[in-house]
Amino acid sequence: MRAESDTYDSVIDEQPGDAAVARLALVERLQADGVLTDPRLREALSCLDRGVLLPRAYVRRSEQGTDPVVWKLLDGTHPKDRAEWQELVYSGESVLVQRDGEPLEGQVRGAVSGGRMTAMSTFxxxxxxxxxxxxxxxxxxxxxxxxxxxxxxxxxxxxxxxxxxxxxxxxxxxxxxxxxxxxxxxxxxxxxxxxxxxxxxxxxxxxxxxxxxxxxxxxxxxxxxxxxxxxxxxxxxxxxxxxxxxxxxxxxxxxxxxxxxxxGPRGHRPLHGYTWLTAQHHLAQVADIPGRPRTTTFTPPADEAYGFWLSAAYLVPGVVRHFQADTLTVVAPEEDSWAVAHPGDGTVRVHGPRDVWAELEDVHILWTRARSPDLFHVDIPADGGPQHIASGTGTAALEWVLPPLAGCAPATRLTPASRTEEGES
Missing domain, CATH: 3.40.50.150 (Vaccinia Virus protein VP39)
Known part of the structure; x- marks a missing residue:
């Protein structure tokens, strides 16, 4: 349901000076943060009029958890939208541009409820x-x-x-x-x-x-x-x-x-049809029923230990982290299971038939035994066979097989003895 249906076809004063200032401010932030180091790319960013590529943008107008979600489509040529639109386009944040695969030339500014975003610019x-x-x-x-x-x-x-x-x-x-x-x-x-x-x-x-x-x-x-x-x-x-x-x-x-x-800390979204897991529907339960307590000697590595968390993504499959929680919380939504760490007191609370904390403990042992790798080698067979990941060679190497494009099967951990058998399956 749209709350506003007017269009604005006339082009207002583009205020090129304001856009140039916004572009320069974005470039300077990226450089000050140590992200932008290439002078040729700096020049390209300084010259790119992002407003031409992102002439309209969706912003959320409802609170988190509201269903259906209320969006507003900002039109950069409309005087009521221009200031908010320009701030968003040059903020550096991801900009939402398409809802439910709609034709973009026929978009109408204003509020709309429901649907999901199907295209956006990258952070x-x-x-x-x-x-x-x-x-x-x-x-x-x-x-x-x-x-x-x-x-x-x-x-x-x-x-x-x-x-x-x-x-x-x-x-x-x-x-x-x-x-x-x-x-x-x-x-x-x-x-x-x-x-x-x-x-x-x-x-x-x-x-x-x-x-x-x-x-x-x-x-x-x-x-x-x-x-x-x-x-x-x-x-x-x-x-x-x-x-x-x-x-x-x-x-x-x-x-x-x-x-x-x-x-790494970020990446691109998956291809169309590849479904991510979500723990959104379990968060209230996790807060109300954190689980049964048990002792643990496992202290998870810092978030910046990307090699460990990447390994966990494959070898503790089907687990999602709740990053907004006060303490480390991981959820296996399909098994109705979770673990909530209590830092400093040597305990963790686990719930459900699957002990995801024990699985994290096991992967940490393997990762440490493999000398805490951050970089993994990818074997891509020329015949299109299964693609193997390995941290190195030898019996201590951490290994798994990537799932195929056609499915979402969990990765398989390998040992030297099972590599040939797995590769033939």
Missing amino acids: TPYTVEVLQMMRIAAGHNYLDLGTGPGVSLALAAALTGPRRAGGVERDGHMAAFARNNLDRLGVGATMVAGDALDGHVPRAPYDRIHSGIGVPCLPSAWVDQLAPGGRLLTTLVTRAPSWPGHCLVTRTATGRIEAVLEG
Whole structure:
């Protein structure tokens, strides 16, 4: 139900000075925080008119837990919306742009209830981190997968030069919307509608491939389309959104594929149809019934111990962390089980048929025995077989198998004795 249905078709004073100041302020924040270090990317960010790519934006107007959610669509050309819209667009936060796969050219400003957001821009500091990690040079042939509104593609095009950067977007409405806006910017980027999992054969091979969607394993098409000396970067996702992994794939000058996986504080959302777990419906129960107490000698590593938490995402499958809790709280929603730590007193409370705390204890023992790795090697068989993760070699190495693209099966921990059998299954 819309509470406001007026449109505003006339273009008001664009106030270019205000937009330029907002762009510069965003760039200066990113540089002051130590996120932005590449001078070429700084120049691209300073020149990019984000308002062309994000002309409208949804903001939440209802309290958390309200059902249905009430949104308001801000129109950057409307005098009543412009100040809030501009602050949001240049805040660096993720900007919500599409609801329920709607056509974007027909959006009407105002309030609307229900539905879910199906497209958004990426958190700007993460966009910067990704583009810097890609090491994009002028003349590189660049492919952006799951492009969305096109912010990262526009920045990449500024780094590669005209007609060297292209994007693939599954949603036809979004692809057309982004294509029109990129053309208005004149950055020389191309955009096609298609399945990002297939890459884009007509312009292959690519010096750089970036995926803005998380995948459970590496699609073979992406690897096949990577040029010698090329770099491919994507998020590897589990069913738990709590602990993402960044996978960097390189092809050597001789054609050999090398890949590593590393944890981090943030990552891209999973591909369409891949369902994340949520503990939202269990939080009230966790607060009311924290569980039976038991002693523990396990002190979980800090949040910055990304190698441990990444390992836990795979080897303690189906578990979600409740980051807003006062103490470490993890929930296995499908088993109606959880664990609540009591720091400092050597106790933990566990509830339900599954002791997720014991599983975390076991993974910590294995992770410590493997010398607390933060970086993992990814084996990508040329025949498209199961992709293996390993922290190293030897009997103490921490290992598992990535789930296939077609399903969400939990990862399987491997031992040297079981590797061959698992690989043949």
